[in-house]
Amino acid sequence: MFRPLSIFIGTRYTRAKRRNRFVSFISMTSMIGLALGVLAMIVVLSVMNGFQREMSNRILGMVPHATIIGAKPIDDWRPVAEAALKNPEVTAAVPFTEMDGMLSFKGSMQPIQISGIDPAQEGKVSIVTRHIVQGSLEDLKPGEFGVVLGDITARRFRLTVGDKITLIVPEASTAPGGITPRLQRLNVVGIFKVGAELDGTMGLIHMADAAAIAHWEPNQVQSVRLAVKDLYAAPQVSQQVAAGLGAGYKADDWTHTQGSLFSAMKMEKTMIGLLLLMIVAVAAFNIIATLIMVVNDKGADIAILRTIGATPRQIMAIFMVQGTVIGIVGTLIGGVLGVIAALNVSELVGWVERVSGQHIFSSDVYFVSNLPSELQGGDVALICGAGFVLSFLATLYPAYRAAQIQPAHALRYS
Structure with missing residues (x-):
């Protein structure tokens, strides 16, 4: 050749x-x-x-892909969820309330991000139900102020199911400082372990208990949490949903909280x-x-x-x-x-x-x-x-x- x-x-x-x-x-x-x-x-x-x-x-399976936040507490989250689900990119929409605070136990303290959830629907948007190592998510009952904590937090405070811990959240008041701490006793009903930093910074309570801590009505929530097909499309999808709902709503997504990571x-x-x-x-x-x-x-x-x-x-x-x-x-x-x-x-x-x-x-x-x-x-x-x-x-x-x-x-x- x-x-x-x-x-x-x-x-x-x-x-x-x-x-x-x-x-x-x-x-x-x-x-x-x-x-x-x-x-x-x-x-x-x-x-x-x-x-x-x-x-x-692990991280994006725990934190919200996107949230639709009301200018004031949302009285009925279902119409907002139904409007969000009309977008073909949205796969699930559930009620969600988020607040920052401090956990205190026997003189030790640490910051915590508390999420108010509906235990029956949380599995639609989160992987936490598959990573419970002690207790159960279903043990979060309205009015009982139960909490599910991460494994790192539990080991740091040496907590097990059945222990009680104090949650301290800031509350606006007419006092000279403008803010006073509000203390709420919580019962540890479960421990999750997803194998990420969230095991030491996140806690879950029932959305009715979150409303009680914030002095809202039991059925009121802060926002509606969305799960989307394409994570990188979450900013655009959430903005579209919020725009369709009107001026009383704004959108947030994971790029603001976890984007730097x-x-x-x-x-x-x-x-x-x-x-x-x-x-x-x-x-x-x-x-x-x-x-x-x-x-x-x-x-x-x-x-x-x-x-x-x-x-x-x-x-x-x-x-x-x-x-x-x-x-x-x-x-x-x-x-x-x-x-x-x-x-x-x-x-x-x-x-x-x-x-x-x-x-x-x-x-x-x-x-x-x-x-x-x-x-x-x-x-x-x-x-x-x-x-x-x-x-x-x-x-x-x-x-x-x-x-x-x-x-x-x-x-x-x-």
């Missing part, structure tokens, strides 16, 4: 033939280095994607990706050293090719082909191994833990007690594409030097 001269000779130079074994060896090391760089980049970014997915599922995770992934790309770049530019050694080794061959009619363009193409072959093969090997490793890294870590008897990610220390991984095709394509481009760029200078070799000079000193 006919092959152009540059492709035929360039591919031959990548294989070991007698005196070329050293050159072939350094070509192989360049290929292996590039493969390892691509493999590491795919695995690390997949693990970061996995952690981001876990944190998104996810922006930080996105920035972290970007910066680590750039740092890992430097590893790939170093491996790719090892091809420069490889090709320069090949050019020096093949000076006489280049001179002979020039004397029998090869043009500088063809000589340049020979070494560009050789470097590109090294880059493509190394990137493909690294890509395949990286995909396999990313798909099995969780099982590999689990096997290491079983064999060693040590927990690498202890649930007592880390929110996520395993090593999650989420392989994204876009990341693999971007990494492999970067490897191809860097490998090609690394061939330009050595190939140009080869094209500038003068036949008479090369043959004289060969």
Whole structure:
């Protein structure tokens, strides 16, 4: 089968033939280095994607995707929920009241964000029902002032189901300071553990009890909580719903409360990706050293090719082909191994833990007690594409030097 001269000779130079074994060896090391760089980049970014997915599922499964807040307490939340559900992006709408306060227990205190909910409907918009480790969400009865706390809060105060704790909330008054504390005794009826910071900052009470603490009517709520199909469309969806309800309502969404966290995770992934790309770049530019050694080794061959009619363009193409072959093969090997490793890294870590008897990610220390991984095709394509481009760029200078070799000079000193 006919092959152009540059492709035929360039591919031959990548294989070991007698005196070329050293050159072939350094070509192989360049290929292996590039493969390892691509493999590491795919695995690390997949693990970061996995952690981001876990944190998104846990945090955004607990906090509201969006809320429709009334200018004053909402007397009947059902018409608001029905109006919200007319939007095709909204999957659920339930009553919701939120207040900030302090928990006090035996002289110790901590800030807390209390959510007033309807236990019968909370499962439509929250994952908390699947993460109750003690007690039950159904034990939140109106008028009994029960509370479901997070695992971190419970461990900090050494609480169990049946204990009593004091909630302190600010209350506007005519006193000189303008605000006086209101104390409410709460009964611990449940403990949840979602494996995120919310385990230490959130508490759940019945919406009727929240209304009583705020001096509202028992059926009044602060807002209607929405669950949406696309989390990143929550700002637009909530604004549309609020606009349809009129001037007495405003919208809020998760980007205002948790947006900084996810922006930080996105920035972290970007910066680590750039740092890992430097590893790939170093491996790719090892091809420069490889090709320069090949050019020096093949000076006489280049001179002979020039004397029998090869043009500088063809000589340049020979070494560009050789470097590109090294880059493509190394990137493909690294890509395949990286995909396999990313798909099995969780099982590999689990096997290491079983064999060693040590927990690498202890649930007592880390929110996520395993090593999650989420392989994204876009990341693999971007990494492999970067490897191809860097490998090609690394061939330009050595190939140009080869094209500038003068036949008479090369043959004289060969």
